[in-house]
Amino acid sequence: MKKLFFLSFIFLAITGSSPRIFAQDEMLIDSIRNEMSVDTSWKKKIEFGANLNQGSFSSNWTGGAVNSIAVGGHLNAVLRYEKGKDSWRNDFQAQYGVVRNQGQESRKSVDRLFFDTKYGRSISEHWSLIGGVNFLSQFTDGFDYGESAAGNPERRKVSGFLAPAFLTESIGFEYNPTDYFFLTFSPGAVRHTFVTDLDLYKTFPKNYGVPIGQRVRTEVALMQLIADFDKEVAKNLNLKFRYTIFANIKQLNAIDHRLDVNLTAKINKYWNVNLGAIVIYDQDQSLAVQFAQSLSIGFLYIF
Structure with missing residues (x-):
């Protein structure tokens, strides 16, 4: 009888408390699963910006100027x-970006299409083995504007989509002391x-180093060096630059350099001032240093 009473007590204890025990266990398991499902390994930053600049002057303005309007955007x-x-x-x-001055047709002010993907495997605290692919081109045709022998305005095509385009594959080492x-x-x-326009050499004889009649030229570098910086250097002031050196193993006396710089100052949550500059030295494009600069005020949304 004692044994039967003891077994009955155990049965009632188990059947009476197990639903609560199992419910608590299931809640704990669900909590762990939810924490594990939040993958913090991925981080993203997306910026969309647009700007509009306009200037107008009366017909009797003695300072000398023309009406103009410029629009641009970036992602x-x-x-x-x-x-x-x-x-x-x-x-x-x-x-x-596009700018239009009074008495002139619309002209590009900025045109850039860039993509970079890179895999890294850490070998020490600040060093990694890396492998990556980089692509650089533009969206639309570019022209050099001047005057003909008769004094009439004329333009000649000097670039276009995939004319040129640069595709670079690389493996090497990366030094990353900070984020x-x-x-x-x-x-x-x-x-x-790449120069997919086989007629581009007629208006741009250098043809970006691609042999006439061909669409692609391949170069091997003795060394490619890239320095990349992106930081808020002061409150609401961000500095971003990318400097690339490419030393063709067959032309070490003609090393290519490219520097892209952007300084962005936030006015408030959605408005900013942006100063950008590009410096290029590439003898396949020009024997002199090329420089481009832009200043804009516009809308910026980060998400």
């Missing part, structure tokens, strides 16, 4: 994955220069 997106020793960074940038700066060294990087 920047960075997607990063970091987990353990592995990392993967994707960077997409698109910029386009806002990295330096990559890529011996043996391979760069392909």
Whole structure:
């Protein structure tokens, strides 16, 4: 009888308390699953901006000026994955702007299409082995404006979509002391220069180094060096630059340099002032240093 009473008590205790025990266990398991489902390995930053600049003057304005209007926009997106020793960074940038001065047709003020993807494997605290692919081109045709022998305005085509375009594959080492700066060294990087317009040489004889009648030229670098910086250097003031050196193993006396710089000052949550500059030295384009600069005030949304 005692044994029967003891077994009955155990049965009632189990059947009476198990629903609560199991419910608590299920809640704990669900909580753990929810925490595990939030993957913090991925980080993203997306910026969309647009600007409009306009200037007008009366017909008797003695300072000498013309009416003008300029519009532009850009989209920047960075997607990063970091987990353990592995990392993967994707960077997409698109910029386009048009300006029109009184008495002239519309002209481009900025035109850039850029994509960079890179995988890294950490080998020490600040060093990684990396492999990546980089693409650079533009959206629309570009022209050089001047005057003909008769004094009439004329333009000649000097670039276009995929004319040129640069596709670079590289492996090497990356030094990353902070989250806002990295330096990559890529011996043996391979760069392909595309000019899909086979008639471009008629108006731009250098043809970006691509042999006449061909659409692509391949170069191997003794060394490619990239320095990338992106940081808020002061309150509401961001500095971003990317400097690239490409040393063709067959033309070490003609090393290519490119520097892209952007300084952005936030006025408030949605408005900013942006100062941008591009400096290029590439003998396949010009024997002199090329420089482009832009200043704009516009809308900026980050999400």
